[in-house]
Amino acid sequence: MTPIIAPSILAADFANLQRDIEMINGSEADWFHVDVMDGVFVPNISFGFPVVEAIRRHAQKPLDVHLMIVQPERYVDEFARKGATHITVHYEACTHLHRVLTQIREAGCQAGVALNMQTPVNVLADLVDAFDQVLIMTINPGFGGQQLLPLSIPKVSKLRQLLRGAGSSALIGVDGGMGLANTPTLLDAGADYVVAGTSVFGADDPQDAIRQLKNRHQPMVA
């Protein structure tokens, strides 16, 4: 299967943001991935509504907003109004996850849930009808440019089994340290979409990096 590629805007050059957005518009990327960090849930602060709104004005593809913030229910509706098409919240940040996922859908967006490294996939077993995508963090979130943690790979396979067993068509994403070398492994494990920051924006030719990620996968022979 050809993966969905979602370049992470966190790694863009913010002095030339419009140029980088146009680069993604003209590439084989499928979504824009936007990381919102509050300095509490993760040890970093990225950006908020004005930047998301500015990206939306120029982006010609779906806007996948990843909220690495506490109490995301306070901000979901406003991110939807700013133009998010997909909103992902962290399992670890939600006291009432089902309620927040319902809120995201009621705001007209695809509902996503992200799992940090320490969170087993089976916490989602009773909620499979409530989300459209699951983002497996393949690093400890907060910063781009980290190395993928190999312990995250079997989590993707386990989640694929769980979703298949439940008859769910929710997408599985992977985020952190993703590049040409490890993308086939994660796709074989069951990932549908790949969030990539450094390997795209740090490349000499970002559009070519996206094209290679998109077309890298050789399906395993059964």
Ligand SMILES: O=C(CO)[C@H](O)[C@H](O)COP(=O)(O)O
């Ligand atoms: O969620 C994130 C950080 O918490 C970023 O999306 C992720 O790190 C992507 O950047 P890179 O590809 O450079 O690892």
